[in-house]
Amino acid sequence: MAKVQLQGVRKVYDNGQVAVKDATFEVADGELMVLVGPSGCGKSTLLRMIAGLEEISGGTLTIGERVVNDVAPKDRDIAMVFQSYALYPHMTVAENLAFGLKLRGHDKATIDKRISEAAQTLGLTDMMDKLPKAMSGGQRQRVALGRALVREPAVFLLDEPLSNLDAKLRHSVRTEIAQLHRKLGTTMIYVTHDQVEAMTLGQRIVVLKDGVIQQIDTPMELYDRPANLFVAGFLGSPAMNVLRGTLQASASGVVVSDGDWKAPLGHATIDPRWLDKPIAVGVRPEHLQPADAGAEWTFEARIEGIEPVGNEIFVNLVSGQHALTMRVAPRALPAVGETLKLAVQPNALHFFDAETGERLNA
Missing domain, CATH: 3.40.50.300 (P-loop containing nucleotide triphosphate hydrolases)
Structure with missing residues (x-):
């Protein structure tokens, strides 16, 4: 050896x-x-x-x-x-x-x-x-x-x-x-x-x-x-979702915004220097989930496809200009073409420089 x-x-x-x-x-x-x-x-x-x-x-x-x-x-x-x-x-x-x-x-x-x-x-x-x-x-x-x-x-x-x-x-x-x-x-x-x-x-x-x-x-x-x-x-299958836009702070928490489209990130930990700048936010498919009834931080996406693979389901979605994939346990879902309210886990987000692609550390 x-x-x-x-x-x-x-x-x-x-x-x-x-x-x-x-x-x-x-x-x-x-x-x-x-x-x-x-x-x-x-x-x-x-x-x-x-x-x-x-x-x-x-x-x-x-x-x-x-x-x-x-x-x-x-x-x-x-x-x-x-x-x-x-x-x-x-x-x-x-x-x-x-x-x-x-x-x-x-x-x-x-x-x-x-x-x-x-x-x-x-x-x-x-x-x-x-x-x-x-x-x-x-x-x-x-x-x-x-x-x-x-x-x-x-x-x-x-x-x-x-x-x-x-x-x-x-x-x-x-x-x-x-x-x-x-x-x-x-x-x-x-x-x-x-x-x-x-x-x-x-x-x-x-x-x-x-x-x-x-x-x-x-x-x-x-x-x-x-x-x-x-x-x-x-690395990761399905691949990590990437939300591109500008980070903004609001009374209800942090959002990433791309024109009229917005995705709330809740109380995600961010560096204040990232605010009002272009950013790429990474979300693993398992950290993107259907929102609970009455959830505060949600955004809508249209279901484009549902892929049952036995012990889990991959759901292909579109929200604004973003193609997304969600990984969930087998469950009842709206039909293809219908909309679904989504929520992200704010403690499981990844932040990257939109230009260089390099990781930004909180």
């Missing part, structure tokens, strides 16, 4: 495109760190630089206590699991697991011991004689994990390993990866564009946009205190 440190790591292509800009963070020994962001944000490029598959344009990359900027991939003591499984189709599971160890000159006893342990850990013992074509996607991904596992590397790198699986299998294999990490305690760096994977797997998460790190923190800290509007909108 080993910690991984990046200090000002950059990737600039020959055409001048900056794929990763000054990435600085540390993955602790034994930590599962997730790199997440939309397609093209630089997360896979960053992982490939750690693996040695992409040349580093600037900065320092350290694995353990060794700077590895110019070290060949095979000498970095890492193992990588790819999106495409990359199994040899003509080899059985046992042969796929053993292949890398044979290339490295390990003796037969060591190879047999390692592949037996990996097969038992990943539930592959009864499949050792199967070819990849006779296996499901989830089983093939477990073989790919096993091939990395038998290497006993200092660091595991996983590049969107679940993106080829259906929803049910993704959940199953995601659980297996989390259990595997808890059992092994090995340093893992996991790349995904799926924020649900990031939130459920990562001990900490690195959020990237356009090659720039936006925030690094634990899943719940990112959810509860996003550093900017991008993080606020990217």
Whole structure:
């Protein structure tokens, strides 16, 4: 096991495109760190630089206590699991697991011991004689994990390993990866564009946009205190609602106003310097609720759609120029096209600079 440190790591292509800009963070020994962001944000490029598959344009990359900027991939003591499984189709599971160890000159006893342990850990013992074509996607991904596992590397790198699986299998294999990490305690760096994977797997998460790190923190800290509007909108499903307008104080509390449209925020804690200035107010869908009868601070919205998903309902709404989503427990609601009075929880609001998108702290 080993910690991984990046200090000002950059990737600039020959055409001048900056794929990763000054990435600085540390993955602790034994930590599962997730790199997440939309397609093209630089997360896979960053992982490939750690693996040695992409040349580093600037900065320092350290694995353990060794700077590895110019070290060949095979000498970095890492193992990588790819999106495409990359199994040899003509080899059985046992042969796929053993292949890398044979290339490295390990003796037969060591190879047999390692592949037996990996097969038992990943539930592959009864499949050792199967070819990849006779296996499901989830089983093939477990073989790919096993091939990395038998290497006993200092660091595991996983590049969107679940993106080829259906929803049910993704959940199953995601659980297996989390259990595997808890059992092994090995340093893992996991790349995904799926924020649900990031939130459920990562001990900490690195959020990237356009090659720039936006925030690094634990899943719940990112959810509860996003550093900017991008993080606020990217993490959370459904995404955070954003009310844009001007903050105003009134006798009955604080409101955000956009022309004739107003949404009361009740006794939300604000900095007086924000008053009478353009602002973006974030409201998670679960903190936007139908108003109780006689509630003091309410505003109206038209129901555009109702999505029952079993244990909860997503309600799509429009209020003024704002498209909103509300998350509620199953309940009777007005029909689509009708209006509904809403209330926000004033102690659960997020305030952002309307121009820069950066979080404003009360």
